[in-house]
Amino acid sequence: MNFPPDESGYEAWLRYPKLSDAALRHLCHVQACSGTEPALEELSRALRGWGLGELQHCEDDAGLELSLDPLLPEEGFRISHGAGERLHLEGGSPNGLLYGMFQLLRCVNCGLSLEGESAPAVPLRMLNHWDNLVIDPVHGSIERVKGGDTIFDWADLSRPNPRYEEYARLLASVGLNAICLNNVNAEPEILSSDMIRGLSALATIFRRWGLRIFVSVNFASPVFLDGLPTADPLDPRVRAWWRDKAAEIYAAIPDFGGFVVKADSEGKPGPGTYGRNHVEGSACLARALAPHGGTLFWRAFVYGRDLSDKLPDAKARADRANHATHEFMGLDGQFDDNVILQIKCSAIDFQIWEPVHALFGKLQHTRMCVEFALTKEYSGYDVHMNWEGPYFHHILNSPLLASRVEAVTAVANFSNARNGFGHLLHGGSLYTHGRLTWQPEADPRAVLDEYTRQMFGREAGAAVSAMMEKSYDTVAAYTMPMGLTYISEFLHHFEPDPWDNHQGAGISPDGIGTDRTVASGSGYIGLYPPKLAARFENPVTCPRRFLLYFHHLRWIHRLSTGETLIQALYNSYCDGVDTVRDTRSQWRALHGKIDLERWAHVYEKLALQERHAERWRDLVCRFLEETSGIPDEQRRFVSPSPHNRLRSGFWKAVEDYHSRVEREKAALRGAKT
Numbered sequence: 086m087n088f089p090p091d092e093s094g095y096e097a098w099l100r101y102p103k104l105s106d107a108a109l110r111h112l113c114h115v116q117a118c119s120g121t122e123p124a125l126e127e128l129s130r131a132l133r134g135w136g137l138g139e140l141q142h143c144e145d146d147a148g149l150e151l152s153l154d155p156l157l158p159e160e161g162f163r164i165s166h167g168a169g170e171r172l173h174l175e176g177g178s179p180n181g182l183l184y185g186m187f188q189l190l191r192c193v194n195c196g197l198s199l200e201g202e203s204a205p206a207v208p209l210r211m212l213n214h215w216d217n218l219v220i221d222p223v224h225g226s227i228e229r230v231k232g233g234d235t236i237f238d239w240a241d242l243s244r245p246n247p248r249y250e251e252y253a254r255l256l257a258s259v260g261l262n263a264i265c266l267n268n269v270n271a272e273p274e275i276l277s278s279d280m281i282r283g284l285s286a287l288a289t290i291f292r293r294w295g296l297r298i299f300v301s302v303n304f305a306s307p308v309f310l311d312g313l314p315t316a317d318p319l320d321p322r323v324r325a326w327w328r329d330k331a332a333e334i335y336a337a338i339p340d341f342g343g344f345v346v347k348a349d350s351e352g353k354p355g356p357g358t359y360g361r362n363h364v365e366g367s368a369c370l371a372r373a374l375a376p377h378g379g380t381l382f383w384r385a386f387v388y389g390r391d392l393s394d395k396l397p398d399a400k401a402r403a404d405r406a407n408h409a410t411h412e413f414m415g416l417d418g419q420f421d422d423n424v425i426l427q428i429k430c431s432a433i434d435f436q437i438w439e440p441v442h443a444l445f446g447k448l449q450h451t452r453m454c455v456e457f458a459l460t461k462e463y464s465g466y467d468v469h470m471n472w473e474g475p476y477f478h479h480i481l482n483s484p485l486l487a488s489r490v491e492a493v494t495a496v497a498n499f500s501n502a503r504n505g506f507g508h509l510l511h512g513g514s515l516y517t518h519g520r521l522t523w524q525p526e527a528d529p530r531a532v533l534d535e536y537t538r539q540m541f542g543r544e545a546g547a548a549v550s551a552m553m554e555k556s557y558d559t560v561a562a563y564t565m566p567m568g569l570t571y572i573s574e575f576l577h578h579f580e581p582d583p584w585d586n587h588q589g590a591g592i593s594p595d596g597i598g599t600d601r602t603v604a605s606g607s608g609y610i611g612l613y614p615p616k617l618a619a620r621f622e623n624p625v626t627c628p629r630r631f632l633l634y635f636h637h638l639r640w641i642h643r644l645s646t647g648e649t650l651i652q653a654l655y656n657s658y659c660d661g662v663d664t665v666r667d668t669r670s671q672w673r674a675l676h677g678k679i680d681l682e683r684w685a686h687v688y689e690k691l692a693l694q695e696r697h698a699e700r701w702r703d704l705v706c707r708f709l710e711e712t713s714g715i716p717d718e719q720r721r722f723v724s725p726s727p728h729n730r731l732r733s734g735f736w737k738a739v740e741d742y743h744s745r746v747e748r749e750k751a752a753l754r755g756a757k758t
Contacts (some may be wrong), residue, residue, distance in 0.1 A: 562657045
């Protein structure tokens with residue numbers, strides 16, 4: 086069998102395979118304004134890859150003209166035909182021209198129309214890296230990314246690495262314009278003078294491709310980094326420290342984007358450490374950034390604090406979904422103008438098909454950012470094929486977000502794996518994140534088709550799209566169907582562990598699901614606007630994908646399909662596994678239509694996914710049978726073990742995590758006031 090030449094996946098979707106369309110040779114002759122060097126570099130790569138020739142600059146008879154149009158939005162572009170075969174690419178700025186060039190090349194690769202006008206709907210379009218400056222004993226060099234290690238050489242960021250520029254190209258190609266480089270569980274050393282010099286070198290690379298850099302900072306950096314006796318945001322010494330640090334950064338990086346802060350969350354220090362609120366804490370840092378045009382992203386993922394003054398009901402306090410909304414909704418309109426509240430897309434923690442966070446509907450006068458996760462933290466890491474496009478589209482088009490969101494970010498899944506993602510197809514989620522952030526109302530299936538055509542060609546791409554389109558619902562079906570949450574093991578969230586970690590799913594002898602109703606539960610549903618709350622409150626009208634997120638129902642509760650709830654769960658787990666098995670067979674049919682290296686990589690991942698999906702099915706359904714006392718009608722489950730055995734060293738990892746938190750707290754307690 087004659088296979089196409091092997092590829093590693095290194096180029097991701099920025100492949101430019103040979104074209105037979107000689108009519109496109111006019112693109113080699115270019116007339117361009119100044120400031121278009123990156124766009125022309127990309128065009129040159131494409132022309133060579135397509136076999137159309139070398140780029141030639143000319144003043145007359147150009148086949149492609151690049152120019153600026155001040156009437157266009159700054160990052161917008163227009164592609165139009167002129168006389169004959171002449172194409173015009175106009176941008177509102179050099180960055181607009183860059184985005185327009187990527188659109189032009191995308192259209193050629195996919196066989197789409199070479200005309201159109203576009204501008205981003207969201208001003209700030211970002212990725213958050215959870216990369217660690219020092220290798221963490223629990224999570225390694227990147228938290229939650231298991232497909233490889235960090236691409237950043239934190240010992241010397243100025244050391245040349247071609248991967249930096251290749252990565253910047255990838256991000257620019259899908260319209261992203263910002264990147265936060267390090268973990269939200271930030272080490273104070275990110276603000277050291279040596280590190281700032283290295284960040285400046287990175288900023289030079291990313292700037293060429295239209296990207297501003299941000300860093301995550303530890304709220305107590307003045308204590309940890311320079312020995313101040315306190316990090317109290319109202320202390321003049323602390324405010325002066327942040328002002329001086331911001332000035333140092335902007336002297337080295339004039340277009341530095343700003344800070345991302347995780348404070349008062351999961352053991353991290355914050356304004357609550359000193360009896361201050363989030364407005365007071367954020368203002369300290371925001372006012373240090375403001376003179377330089379910097380932005381502060383303040384994360385709203387805060388839970389576990391004492392909310393007895395806001396939530397007198399114990400049942401309400403016990404539900405993490407309530408915490409961030411009650412913590413922040415009373416602060417609406419009080420944050421500084423350059424503060425953006427970074428809110429997870431959902432209230433618990435990146436669960437599969439978790440409904441949109443109610444907090445978005447409670448903030449009318451606060452700048453907001455929605456945060457997604459590309460890392461597949463609860464959905465199979467780099468093992469399971471899992472394209473998140475349907476979920477991104479669902480959240481971004483929620484009426485609670487409307488057009489009020491000023492930024493969208495996602496936890497990055499890029500690593501030093503040769504294909505960048507560990508799983509070759511997981512680039513599809515990054516691609517879709519960028520394209521939907523640019524245009525949230527776009528059809529995610531059309532975006533997926535773009536991705537697969539560029540990855541595998543038009544014929545094979547259509548078949549791959551059909552497999553990837555259903556992958557998100559498939560993973561949900563055999564892990565957490567109907568809105569179930571938290572039945573994976575405690576720390577890594579990869580293996581099923583229903584025996585030891587099922588409380589968040591509301592599993593008990595009488596039924597399953599979490600009661601978040603106003604009538605009898607935690608009351609979280611009542612935080613939504615009335616019409617939406619009424620829909621969620623009634624199990625008959627509640628969307629099936631959210632049913633067990635909002636309701637605790639008896640095992641024998643009858644669904645609209647006629648199935649009992651317990652039988653519907655058994656069927657879901659089995660159907661999910663069957664779909665993975667079918668997908669593997671469909672991929673096998675592409676043998677010979679995709680180069681052998683990439684074909685074999687995905688086929689092996691699908692084999693691992695099938696085995697792991699079976700493990701989820703067998704262990705969870707065995708647990709459900711034991712708990713409910715109701716067997717599967719078809720008697721399908723023969724589990725090899727009654728319990729999930731966690732990986733060795735798990736509790737040592739938990740101990741390491743809690744020890745780190747206690748060390749930080751001890752350092753703050755030991756600081757003199």
